[in-house]
Amino acid sequence: MAHEHKLEIFQGLVKFKSNTQKIWGVLLFLTIVTAIEVVLGIYKPDVLATAWMTPFEGGFLATLGNIIFSGFIYMKPLNLIFILLTIVKAYYITWDFMHMRDETKALRRMVVWTAVFLICYLIFILLQEGGYVFDVYNTDDALIKNDF
Amino acid sequence: MDTTVANTGTEGKAWGGGNKPLKASYGKMMMWFFIVSDALTFSGFLAAYGFSRFKFIDSWPIADEVFTHVPFLHGQELPMIYVAFMTFILIMSSVTMVLAVDAGHHMNKAKVTIYMFLTIIGGAIFVGSQAWEWATFIKGDYGAIQTKGGNILQFGEYVEHDGETKFERIALADFVTAEAKDRTQHQRKSGLWFSSEGTLPTYTVAEVTKGLESHSNILVRTQIINDEGEKTVLSREESINQIKNNGKLVVEGANLHVNEYGTSLFADFFFFITGFHGFHVFSGVVINIIIFFNVILGTYERRGSYEMVEKVGLYWHFVDLVWVFVFTFFYLV
Known part of the structure; x- marks a missing residue:
């Protein structure tokens, strides 16, 4: 072996x-x-x-x-x-x-590139959206209030 | 016997299953693809955590203030130490696993047995530590008041240490006196069989208000993070006003509904992500034990290959890999 x-x-x-x-x-x-x-x-x-x-x-x-x-x-x-x-x-x-x-280059790329691409995409989308929701909650004329 | 590394008589032929396109056996390649899909599941959870955190970026709990306990060292604030220990244990068990795989390549049954055993022990210590961590988190340490709007108000006072004024938390038990109450916990046996409620808090909001009024040194701290990266401390007057006008519920510890450390989403994600990871570690330990007994029984010796150890090793390393990320995004960042 x-x-x-x-x-x-x-x-x-x-x-x-x-x-x-x-x-x-x-x-x-x-x-x-x-x-x-x-x-x-x-x-x-x-x-x-x-x-x-x-x-x-x-x-x-x-x-x-x-x-x-x-x-x-x-x-x-x-x-x-x-x-x-x-x-x-x-x-x-x-x-x-x-x-x-x-491992062979092909296996390595199949595993790593797929995961890295999808994870980066997911993180970008969700964090962008989270920041946007924060802005919606916290503008001066926000319709939502939670300071009570 | 030769179920996984079988000689099927199709070696060298393009079709029939004897071919290894990527020079990796079927089982190992499928384990890699399972790991990719599981990695995506975990990143979905962690990205959802990031989403919720960005949504409440100015009021998210500070992890350093939440996870400060170490077993046997009561009352000492040691942020990070225990989690760092857990991380080290898991990395260490990863090392013994890879040593077992290496010994398997050399067909050294005795060494594989020892290293598999050490790996199982490491995994067990990790799961146990996580259980302790959960128990501490659920129990809570200082207690807080939840307002009508769902915000958490915590208590503390300014203390001087070597000329430096610092805000130190005070537990409810240190300034609130519980009085005799008429209110008892509603249980299924005492009313409708389908309605009941959780354990009642030790104190009522009225008692906390009384305690706050009679201790002039105590101030209220809100969830809002100020420019210095610390939680905002209210003035004495505002403190009493907030508790009197908005205080609604006494919160001790954390569960899926309330969380004395801050927004309840934090506790939800904590339970969900570390729980899902802990479940992976647990199943990893179970699989390791099965493989361990197979090694002892000589199954792989007879099979002529320790590839099973390699495959379960891949899974075990993946669990370690996920923890590295959970550690960063839950405890460090």
Whole structure:
């Protein structure tokens, strides 16, 4: 039963001698990432509490810019970091623990691209709608009141 | 015996089932496709959570203030610590699982047995922790008043710590005195068989009002998040007014109807998402146990392949993967 494993992670920066060693290496990496998340979550540095960029004002290009840089404009840097670190963790769990790295390209794309596309679409639709409902509830002439 | 990694005599032929188009066996590929569909279910739940949160973005509970408990450390505010521990346990059991898969590739029955066992233990610790987390959440800690409009009003006072003034929560039990009441819980046996009600709160709104009036240090905190990212604290006068004019129900803990931490949607999503995930972990543990016994009985040894361990491993890692996201979107962001 010769099972081939690709033993390189970080684009070949780290190469492990055996599959077992790679597993422990990935565990160490995931633990460090989780520790960073927890420390940031407890201390919540003030520097990371306000968005790095202010929205662009103006015409079509400004709107386009706001969409492209939406992660930096509308999101607290802290939350952006959390989400990025989560995706990093998800990548290493899928690629090394679930051995996605060793599957054929076609299987990998079938699974990953389908899920990523549909999830991004769903998140975009629902969050957009949620923000819209918030605006409806909170304009000056809103017909709904809940401050009693 | 050879049900999953069978030699059907069709190897090398284009049709007949012996072909492996993506170099993955039928079972493994189907497990991957199941995982994709399950991932979409979970993302549906998490996106719905995001939708509701964006809808009430200025009054959503702050997770750090809700999940502050650690077993055996009573009365200490330790946000995140226990959930971080749970996350680590699950990642750790993922590691033992992948080690079991690796040992399976080397046909090492003893090692597969040990690692499968450790994985099951890890899963059990996680499910147990989640049960404890639920129990703490349901029980609640400070108690609050719900207004006519369904908003939650909490109590606290300004305390000075090393020159820094901080708002600290006060539990209802610390300033409210329960009086003798005529009102008893309505049960099915004492009236119509189809109508009953839940446990009555320890205090009535009138008693809370009295307690608030007699303690001049206590202020009311609303759900609204201010510019500093903290919940708004009302002035003394406003506090009494709010409780007197709008207070309707004393809330202790959380369930699907009321939630002392803030909007009841938060509790609903908490129960639903962590519950659905916990159910996945539970079924994962059950499947792991079945595979564990198969390993001990030597089923896979005789079959000549430990691919079953690999397949259940995929499911187990997926459960871990989902938790990574639940952790981020429920506890961190």
